[in-house]
Amino acid sequence: MKKYYTRSDLAIESLVHATKDKDYKHYEKKDGNVSIETFEILQTSELYPHEVGQYVEISFPDYEEMSTISQHFERQLTSFIKSKTNKIDPLLLFVGLGNDTLTSDAIGPRTIKYLRSTHHYPLDERHQNQYYDCMCIAPGVMAHTGMETADIVHCLVQEFHPDVIIAIDALCAQSYEKICHVIQMNNVGIYPGSGIGNHRKSISESSMGVPVIAIGVPTVIHVSSLVSDVYNLLEGYFKESLDPSSALKVGKRKRYEGRLNEVQRRLILGEIGQLDEQKRIQLLNEVLNPIENQFVMSDKQIDFDIEMLSKLLSSSINHLRY
Numbered sequence: 253m254k255k256y257y258t259r260s261d262l263a264i265e266s267l268v269h270a271t272k273d274k275d276y277k278h279y280e281k282k283d284g285n286v287s288i289e290t291f292e293i294l295q296t297s298e299l300y301p302h303e304v305g306q307y308v309e310i311s312f313p314d315y316e317e318m319s320t321i322s323q324h325f326e327r328q329l330t331s332f333i334k335s336k337t338n339k340i341d342p343l344l345l346f347v348g349l350g351n352d353t354l355t356s357d358a359i360g361p362r363t364i365k366y367l368r369s370t371h372h373y374p375l376d377e378r379h380q381n382q383y384y385d386c387m388c389i390a391p392g393v394m395a396h397t398g399m400e401t402a403d404i405v406h407c408l409v410q411e412f413h414p415d416v417i418i419a420i421d422a423l424c425a426q427s428y429e430k431i432c433h434v435i436q437m438n439n440v441g442i443y444p445g446s447g448i449g450n451h452r453k454s455i456s457e458s459s460m461g462v463p464v465i466a467i468g469v470p471t472v473i474h475v476s477s478l479v480s481d482v483y484n485l486l487e488g489y490f491k492e493s494l495d496p497s498s499a500l501k502v503g504k505r506k507r508y509e510g511r512l513n514e515v516q517r518r519l520i521l522g523e524i525g526q527l528d529e530q531k532r533i534q535l536l537n538e539v540l541n542p543i544e545n546q547f548v549m550s551d552k553q554i555d556f557d558i559e560m561l562s563k564l565l566s567s568s569i570n571h572l573r574y
Contacts, residue, residue, distance in 0.1 A: 262309065265430075266301060269299045274294070275294060309434055309435070312433055325565070329467070329572065333418075346420065348388070350393065351396070355555055356554050364566075367570065370386045402444070405419075406460060415462070416462065419466050469561050472549060475547045480532045488511065
């Protein structure tokens with residue numbers, strides 16, 4: 253099978269075949285049900301598509317701890333901003349990437365809609381409230397504008413000379429459990445549309461000449477990844493079904509934890525059951541791509557999720573003070 257990157261924009265999923273402490277360093281802490289994981293990628297590698305830099309992922313099972321999620325998001329974003337500029341009141345350019353008419357791709361424009369732009373405020377009003385100097389734009393997508401988003405942003409950089417660009421975009425996950433349940437930030441930048449194969453020009457410090465912070469939320473999953481995840485669930489389901497004690501478990505499950513042994517996998521799941529997760533995804537993509545059935549999917553409550561997350565991101569950003 254052909255060499256293939258895991259279809260995920262999330263560091264936690266893409267680094268599964270990398271070597272800890274050689275390719276990356278990993279730190280994790282928990283605050284209730286909210287998990288904050290930091291990945292320091294030390295070198296580029298064929299095993300993953302991410303650039304050298306810091307990636308922070310805030311994971312949460314639901315929206316019950318909104319204040320906790322917001323608190324950690326504000327703290328991490330403030331840390332990124334201060335690491336990118338020494339100015340007390342830097343000029344921040346917020347860019348909401350994506351297609352506002354497509355719900356699963358609208359997290360960027362929807363967040364921008366609720367953001368407080370302050371660049372036009374009188375200087376004494378900004379300083380009195382300690383507001384960051386902010387400009388906001390949702391440049392749309394190439395199918396609507398006919399222009400590369402990166403070129404539009406570059407023109408704004410040349411005109412206004414921001415100190416930091418903060419790009420907000422939808423991401424692609426490999427696991428359905430992470431859809432709309434992770435906020436990822438990095439100090440590297442972003443390739444708009446890369447998660448679904450639409451490789452556009454990068455928005456990064458090397459292309460813009462300005463430090464870039466990227467904020468993303470996974471909103472879609474490739475069919476090949478979803479089908480592979482179903483195989484994992486099947487394996488766990490059959491394993492727990494063979495164990496009478498676990499079969500008696502009632503209530504909602506997050507996931508079946510059991511795993512079949514090699515003989516059981518061959519008997520129950522056949523040859524495909526013998527493949528590891530990465531090879532299984534590679535096989536599914538090789539089968540689906542030639543017949544142009546490489547679909548991406550989102551959750552049935554994506555409208556609610558995007559509304560909740562865009563308001564969470566915007567209210568947290570609006571709460572920032574220098």
